[in-house]
Amino acid sequence: MNKYKAVIGLEMHCEMKSKTKVFSNALNNYSEIPNVNVSPIDMAFPGILPRINKECVKKALMASIILNCKQPEYLEFDRKNYYYPDLPKGYQITQMHSPIGVSGKITIDCNGYEKEVLIHDIHLEEDAASLDHYDDATLIDYNRCGVPLLELVTEPCFSNADEAIAFLETIKRIYQYCDISEADTRKGQIRCDVNVSIMDENSTTLGTKVEMKNVNSFSNIYDCINYEIKRQSELKASGRYDEVIQETRRYDEESGTTIRMREKVEAIDYKYFIEPNIPKYKINKDWLEKIKLAIPMLPKERKEKYINEYKLSEYDANIIIKEKDYADYFEETVQIGADAKSAANWLIVNIIGYLSKNDETLKDFYLKPQMLQEIISAQNSGQISSKQAKEIFIKCLEEKKHPKEFMNKENAQISDKDKISEIITVILENNPEQITAYKNGKTNLFDYFVGQVMKETKGKANPVITKEILKNKLDN
Amino acid sequence: MTELSIEKLHNLLINGEISSEALIKEAIAKSYEVQKKCNAFVTIIENAKAVEVTDNLLSGIPYGIKDNYSTKGILSTGSSNTLKNYIPIFDATAVEQLKKAGAVAVNKTALDEFGMGGTGTTAHTGIIKNPWDLSRTCAGSSSGSAAAVAAGVYPYALGSDTGDSIRKPAAFCGIVGYKPTYGMISRYGLFPFASSLDTCGVLTRNVKDAAIVVDAMKKQDEKDLTSWASKDMHLYESINGEVKGKKLFYIKEIVDESNYPNISEELKKHLQIFKESLKKLEAQGVIIEEVSIDKELLKTIPSVYVCISCAEATSNMSNLTGIAFGPRGNGENIYEIMKNHRTVGFSPLIKRRFVIGSYILQKENQERYFVNAQRVRRLIVDRMKELFKKYDALILPVSKGVAPKLDELNDEINDESTVLLEEHLQIGNFGGFPSITIPNGMINKMPVGINITGNCFDDINVLNIAYALESQMNYKDMTAGDYRE
Numbered sequence: 001m002n003k004y005k006a007v008i009g010l011e012m013h014c015e016m017k018s019k020t021k022v023f024s025n026a027l028n029n030y031s032e033i034p035n036v037n038v039s040p041i042d043m044a045f046p047g048i049l050p051r052i053n054k055e056c057v058k059k060a061l062m063a064s065i066i067l068n069c070k071q072p073e074y075l076e077f078d079r080k081n082y083y084y085p086d087l088p089k090g091y092q093i094t095q096m097h098s099p100i101g102v103s104g105k106i107t108i109d110c111n112g113y114e115k116e117v118l119i120h121d122i123h124l125e126e127d128a129a130s131l132d133h134y135d136d137a138t139l140i141d142y143n144r145c146g147v148p149l150l151e152l153v154t155e156p157c158f159s160n161a162d163e164a165i166a167f168l169e170t171i172k173r174i175y176q177y178c179d180i181s182e183a184d185t186r187k188g189q190i191r192c193d194v195n196v197s198i199m200d201e202n203s204t205t206l207g208t209k210v211e212m213k214n215v216n217s218f219s220n221i222y223d224c225i226n227y228e229i230k231r232q233s234e235l236k237a238s239g240r241y242d243e244v245i246q247e248t249r250r251y252d253e254e255s256g257t258t259i260r261m262r263e264k265v266e267a268i269d270y271k272y273f274i275e276p277n278i279p280k281y282k283i284n285k286d287w288l289e290k291i292k293l294a295i296p297m298l299p300k301e302r303k304e305k306y307i308n309e310y311k312l313s314e315y316d317a318n319i320i321i322k323e324k325d326y327a328d329y330f331e332e333t334v335q336i337g338a339d340a341k342s343a344a345n346w347l348i349v350n351i352i353g354y355l356s357k358n359d360e361t362l363k364d365f366y367l368k369p370q371m372l373q374e375i376i377s378a379q380n381s382g383q384i385s386s387k388q389a390k391e392i393f394i395k396c397l398e399e400k401k402h403p404k405e406f407m408n409k410e411n412a413q414i415s416d417k418d419k420i421s422e423i424i425t426v427i428l429e430n431n432p433e434q435i436t437a438y439k440n441g442k443t444n445l446f447d448y449f450v451g452q453v454m455k456e457t458k459g460k461a462n463p464v465i466t467k468e469i470l471k472n473k474l475d476n
Numbered sequence: 477m478t479e480l481s482i483e484k485l486h487n488l489l490i491n492g493e494i495s496s497e498a499l500i501k502e503a504i505a506k507s508y509e510v511q512k513k514c515n516a517f518v519t520i521i522e523n524a525k526a527v528e529v530t531d532n533l534l535s536g537i538p539y540g541i542k543d544n545y546s547t548k549g550i551l552s553t554g555s556s557n558t559l560k561n562y563i564p565i566f567d568a569t570a571v572e573q574l575k576k577a578g579a580v581a582v583n584k585t586a587l588d589e590f591g592m593g594g595t596g597t598t599a600h601t602g603i604i605k606n607p608w609d610l611s612r613t614c615a616g617s618s619s620g621s622a623a624a625v626a627a628g629v630y631p632y633a634l635g636s637d638t639g640d641s642i643r644k645p646a647a648f649c650g651i652v653g654y655k656p657t658y659g660m661i662s663r664y665g666l667f668p669f670a671s672s673l674d675t676c677g678v679l680t681r682n683v684k685d686a687a688i689v690v691d692a693m694k695k696q697d698e699k700d701l702t703s704w705a706s707k708d709m710h711l712y713e714s715i716n717g718e719v720k721g722k723k724l725f726y727i728k729e730i731v732d733e734s735n736y737p738n739i740s741e742e743l744k745k746h747l748q749i750f751k752e753s754l755k756k757l758e759a760q761g762v763i764i765e766e767v768s769i770d771k772e773l774l775k776t777i778p779s780v781y782v783c784i785s786c787a788e789a790t791s792n793m794s795n796l797t798g799i800a801f802g803p804r805g806n807g808e809n810i811y812e813i814m815k816n817h818r819t820v821g822f823s824p825l826i827k828r829r830f831v832i833g834s835y836i837l838q839k840e841n842q843e844r845y846f847v848n849a850q851r852v853r854r855l856i857v858d859r860m861k862e863l864f865k866k867y868d869a870l871i872l873p874v875s876k877g878v879a880p881k882l883d884e885l886n887d888e889i890n891d892e893s894t895v896l897l898e899e900h901l902q903i904g905n906f907g908g909f910p911s912i913t914i915p916n917g918m919i920n921k922m923p924v925g926i927n928i929t930g931n932c933f934d935d936i937n938v939l940n941i942a943y944a945l946e947s948q949m950n951y952k953d954m955t956a957g958d959y960r961e
Contacts, residue, residue, distance in 0.1 A: 040566055044795040046559065047546040047568060047665040049700050081791050081837070085810050090794020138810070140799075271837035273846060276671040276788060278701055 004198040004236060006229045007206060008164050009156035011193040012171060013149050014181045015127060016056055022126050022148035023050035023093055030187055034132075034141035042129075042145045044088035049277045056148040059180045060100045060124040061283070062291050063150060066174055066298070067119050069101025071288060075281040077124075080270040085140060086128040094125035094151075096272045109300075110166035117167050118155035125149050150180065156195065156206070161225035165218055168192070173299045176324045185217050192221055196228040198236060207232070208244045212258055215251045224251040228258055302327050310340035319348050325362040326352070332369040338376045346372055350393060366400050367393070375403050382462060384413050415462040420453070421469050423461070427452045428473060438474060446470070478503050479628030479955050482533055482685045489529045489536050496526035496536030496580070503538035503582045506629045514605045514627065516620035518543045519551050519584040527578045533688050533712075535578025540624050540633030543584040544591055545571055545676075546665035550581075554590045554667045555599035558796045558821030561803055568665020569700065570634065570676050570693040577692040585620030585633055589823050591641055591669040592789060593617055595885055598823045603882065606649060607956035608922055612879040615648040617641040618679060622649040625679045628955040632680045632689050638669045639781055640874075640901035642677045643913040647925025648879035650915045650954050652946075653679050654686035654939070657932050658908025659704045661690065662697030668792040670785035673905040681953045683914060683943040687711035690935075714936040719944040720761030722868045722937070724928075726754070728768045730872055730896050738893065742877040746924050749917035750873040753926050756948040757871075757941070764871070767863060774896055776852050781902045783836050783849035790833030796821070857907040864931035869941055871928050872900055874913050878922035901927060910935040912942045915951040921959055923951070 018028045024041035031037060041048045057075060064071050076098045079091040104119035129145035131138050152171065158164045172190065175181040183190055192215050197207040210228060215221045232244050249258040297305075299321040306317040320326050326347060333343040351372075355365065379389040384407060392406040399405075414420060427449065428435060438445040453466050477485065477494055488494045507520045517540075529536040541547060544554045546564040553559045567575065574581075586599040596604035596619030604619035606612040607627040614622045618635030622645030625633050635642035637655040646653025654677050661676035668674055678689040691712050696705040733739060733747060754764050798805045798817030805817030822830070836845040863870070876894040904911035911929040918924070926945070930938040946952050950960045 043800050045546070045564060045566070045801065046552070046554065046562070046667040046795065047564075047663075049664050051699065052701065079791055081794060083794065083797065083811070083814060085797070085799050085814075088795060088800055090797065091791050269839050271791070271834070271839070271842075273787065273791070273837060273842070 003201050004229075004233050005201050006159055006225075007156045007197050007199065008158035008160070008225055009195045010152075010154045010158070010164055010167065012152040012154075012168060013191045013193075014152070014171075014175060014183055015187075015189040016059055016148035016150055016181050017179060018053055018055045018059070018148055020053055021146035022053045022056045022124065024146050025051065026146065028147050029143075031143050034139070034143060036143060038142040038145070042088070042142050044090070050093060050275070052278055052281075053148065056124060057100075058291055059178070060122070060150055061288065062178055062295060063152075063175070063180055064101025064104070064122050065288070065292055066178070066295060067101060067104035067106050067122060067152070069104030069119055069122055071101060071283060072098045073283065074098065075100070075283055077275040077278050078272045079275050080272055082268055082270055084128070085138070086131050086145075088129065088142070088145065092126060092128065093275055093278075095123035097274065099123035106170070108163075108166050108170045110163050115163055115166070116157075118157050120153040120155050122150065122152045125151060150175075156197070156209075161222045161229075164194070164225055165222050168218055168221065170299075173321070173324070177296055177298055177327075188216060191216050194221060194224060194228075196225060196232065198229060198232045208241075208246055210244065210246070210258075211248045212251050213248055213261065220251055220253060223256055224258060227251075227256060231258065299324075299327070302331075306330075306340075306344075310334065310344070312341065312344050316344050316348060319352070320344060323362075329362050329369055333372050333376075336370060336373050338369075338373040339380060342376045342380060343372065346376065346393075350390070354397065367396055367403075371396060371403050374407075378403075378407055382413065382415050382464075383407070385459075385463065387459070388413060413462050414457055414460045415465055417465055417469065420457075420461055420465055421473075423453060423456050424449075424466070424469055424473060427456065435474070446474070449474070478506060478538065478630050479681075479953075480631065481682055481953055482537060482631045482680075482688050485537050485631060486533045486535075496529055499536065500524050500526050500538050500580055500582060503630045506627065507583045507624070510607065510624055510627045510629055513610060514607050514614075514620075514623040515602050516585055516604055516623040516627075517583045518553050518555060518586050518599070518601055518620070521550060521582050521584070524580050524582045527580055530578055532577045532692075534574065534692055536580065538580050538582040538630040539574070539689075540583045540585045540621055540630060541571060541581050542587055542618055542621050542634050542636055544587055544636055544667040544669075545634055546667070547571055547581070547584065550584065552584065552667075553600065555587045555601065556589045556796075556821060556823075556826075557600045558798070558802050558817065560600060562801050564665075566665065569662035569695070569697045571665065573693050573695060574689075579692070582630065583624070585618070585624055587619060587621075588617035588641075589826050590667055590789075590793065591617040591636055591638055591674075592785075592826055592829055594640065594644060595882075596620075596623075596645075597882070597885065598825050600823075605882070606879050608650065608879070611881055611883070612922070613648065613882050613885060615640075615644040615875075615879060618645050618653075621679045622646055622651060622653070625649070625651050625681060626956045631685055632678050634693075635677050635679050636666055636669075637675045637677050637905065638673045638785060639899075639905055642679060643901050643904070643911060643925075643927060644874060646679055646913045647874035647915070647923070647927075650918075650923030650925075650951065650956065651679055651681050652683055652686050652912065652914050652942075653677065654683075654690060654912045655904060655910065656690050656694065656935050657910045658905075659700075659702045660694045660706050660910075660935065662695060662700040662703045664697055664699035668788075670788035671792060672788060673781075673785060675905065675908070681955070683912070683939055683946050684712060684715055686912065687715055687939050709936065711935060711939055715939055715943050717940065717944045717947055719757065719941055721763070722761075722941060723763045723765070723866065724754075724757065724869050724871045724941070725765050725767040725863060725867045726871050727774070727900070728766050729771045729774055730900055731766075735896075736893060740877070742919055743894070743897075745919050746873055746875075746877045746917075749919070749924060750926060753916045753945060753949070754871065757945055760944055760948070762941070762944075765867070767867075769859060773852075773856060773859065774900075777856065777902050777906075778895060778899045780849045780852045780856070780906070781899070782832065783845050784853060786829045786833030787836045787846050788833070790830050790837065793826075793830070853906045856903060860903060860907055860909070861931065864934075868934070868937050869928050869930040870903075871926065871941075873897065874901065874925040874927050878919050878924055904929050908932055910938045912938055914942050914946050915954060916945070916949060917951075918960065923954070
């Protein structure tokens with residue numbers, strides 16, 4: 001099946017983070033309780049008019065700048081007209097004629113190589129209400145109605161599912177780093193339309209494009225693309241390519257297949273026209289400059305900094321930038337004086353593991369960077385052993401107590417050479433037989449003596465110093 | 477008493493010569509009378525409560541609200557079956573403003589369904605009749621408001637104006653109709669017809685009353701992005717009747733008799749009355765000139781209006797599905813339910829306009845109809861703005877004469893020769909211009925009107941000119957049946 005190459009394009013809808021909705025003053029909060037974040041505007045009562053949420057416009061412009069798009073001279077909106085019970089106004093306010101960004105591009109990392117992704121446009125619009133279908137009724141929840149959506153449309157420029165997912169991961173991270181969106185797929189905040197076509201390896205003519213609507217998790221998108229490539233390739237290979245038609249399909253999670261929804265010829269005419277209730281708004285250069293300056297350091301730059309400045313491995317850096325919370329936590333720990341490599345290790349080995357095991361996020365993680373830094377410096381200065389460090393880490397989390405509480409004198413590691421020497425002398429005096437055996441070549445008895453010291457000190461003796469003194473005494 | 481002006485009523489109230497209670501009682505009683513004769517109301521607010529009389533000129537005085545304004549807790553139908561049971565949970569900003577001023581609403585007036593019509597014959601509650609002659613139309617769409625103000629139910633009623641919906645009914649009912657600059661009064665809570673043309677306004681019996689009411693209604697509203705700050709503009713206080721040196725123009729292609737080869741006696745008289753009005757202004761030092769505008773451009777006005785208003789209306793009224801509000805339709809599935817609600821609810825006239833609007837917005841037609849209509853709208857507005865550089869205002873007669881007979885309406889609509897006289901007021905909506913109609917004469921015991929339109933934000937000028945003319949004539953504070961020559 002390798003004789004065909006695939007061409008994939010994405011439309012990524014992402015719910016934005018903002019205090020209020022994009023065209024009304026109802027709260028933009030996810031809620032399990034239906035119809036609590038609703039204003040008359042969201043219900044489309046007769047006579048309502050849209051407002052415009054500047055915070056959303058600002059964030060959308062920020063995304064447009066990051067994606068190297070061209071910003072329009074004026075902010076304008078259009079109406080997309082269609083009837084559906086989840087759309088109370090009978091039209092969606094969106095941007096068609098003059099999106100907030102056009103003709104952009106961004107370079108992404110995909111399995112070790114760089115790929116340039118072309119952006120057709122990015123635009124700001126409102127989400128629809130959500131419908132809950134039951135056997136005998138459908139209920140409408142207007143909470144989501146009017147929630148700001150950022151829709152990103154790529155050119156058909158991906159050649160496999162890996163690239164598409166790498167792109168989505170990159171954008172998701174950018175949105176999170178810039179506070180544009182929580183981009184939480186579990187809350188349904190990201191939904192994608194995926195279009196796939198295939199063509200002969202050497203051809204330059206695009207094949208028939210098939211669109212899959214509303215695929216809602218990255219793993220589903222991945223499976224959906226691969227299934228669709230396989231489906232189209234099989235049809236083409238068996239001489240039935242005419243059965244691949246321009247149509248809209250949906251991804252069926254249960255069967256892992258795509259299913260026809262409608263043919264493109266039945267495409268709806270949305271009768272787009274300019275929204276007359278929102279006057280044209282001039283986007284001036286100063287504002288754009290201000291937004292540009294407010295863009296925080298993005299994951300890619302942070303990764304480079306971790307590798308070049310903190311000497312982390314690419315592997316570690318990749319893990320840390322995966323979530324903004326990780327990166328922020330890491331940087332804060334380093335900033336207050338922790339050794340960068342140790343901080344990275346602690347985060348990757350202990351903290352991330354702990355979080356996933358306990359289904360927690362860094363936001364409500366008890367051990368703040370300051371505390372981690374204290375553990376790290378205590379360990380690195382030899383005040384505590386690595387074993388103790390881990391124990392203190394666990395105790396802090398279990399008892400919700402500051403690490404200092406567990407680093408008192410009793411618990412402190414014994415690094416006093418004289419004291420350790422004294423203890424060793426007593427142990428050696430009490431074990432003459434073992435000394436003889438050791439000297440006769442049973443060298444593995446060395447560990448026995450170390451064990452005796454640890455037993456005597458309840459594991460607090462500094463192991464490096466213990467070994468050093470023990471070796472000296474036994475060998476001389 | 478309710479036939480008196482706002483100024484007079486306020487003085488009587490302040491001096492304790494009448495009470496707010498008595499006024500409201502009288503307004504409600506008159507409402508029932510006018511309802512019987514003219515069918516002017518959707519709702520009479522029987523339990524309307526008197527309020528404390530304050531320094532505010534409107535406090536304690538009754539008024540009417542066109543039924544396409546959202547009124548909290550009071551049925552608001554837009555005169556449509558699609559909203560025949562709709563009780564809003566919020567007040568339109570303009571209504572809220574009047575409440576704050578102490579104004580007391582006593583009824584909701586009937587209109588052509590959602591303002592889409594000019595005859596007063598398409599309200600779901602039936603035909604609205606002209607109090608001067610019950611066999612005649614009030615024009616529309618603010619028909620009920622015009623009928624009630626002309627009948628002396630109260631000194632003013634709210635209207636809305638998308639093409640001429642305040643200014644033509646005012647002319648046919650012998651009263652004042654004022655549409656301020658677009659965006660001066662917030663549209664929040666006004667049921668939309670065509671958003672880029674819709675304007676809130678008022679019908680009164682004299683120019684100063686119109687200024688008083690709009691002073692209270694207007695405000696820059698965070699709920700309407702097209703509204704603008706006018707708090708430094710005091711309309712009522714600015715009216716002084718000083719018009720010496722003002723320059724007005726009229727359009728030759730509309731006013732000159734030579735445009736009407738088969739001119740009727742009525743139109744002849746109407747144009748003569750118009751010219752007499754001009755003389756009255758000239759006598760006060762106003763300079764009036766004739767301006768010629770390309771007739772081809774003028775002739776596009778009605779079609780530009782139809783294209784833009786129908787297109788916007790189709791989209792604006794897509795919220796009327798009977799799902800979240802309004803009577804629920806019947807059907808097996810959601811589409812059938814919505815379709816049934818709309819099929820049963822809308823009058824044939826509206827449906828026709830939706831079909832036109834939908835056709836115009838179709839992808840393959842948009843450029844040809846919708847976009848071109850907007851281009852021509854721009855051309856017309858540009859031409860007017862150019863003229864407003866030289867002139868303070870445009871002055872024209874309203875319609876080709878008096879209110880037509882209800883049973884002759886169909887013939888009227890098809891009269892091609894006088895179409896410009898009937899439709900020129902739409903220029904005011906194309907440009908968002910302030911525009912006012914006042915009565916300026918009687919023909920066969922029916923009133924006729926004259927219109928003054930100025931540049932955007934130039935409301936004071938327009939009101940002042942209207943006031944100056946009103947002061948020279950005998951039609952101020954006229955009510956139906958009060959025949960004056």
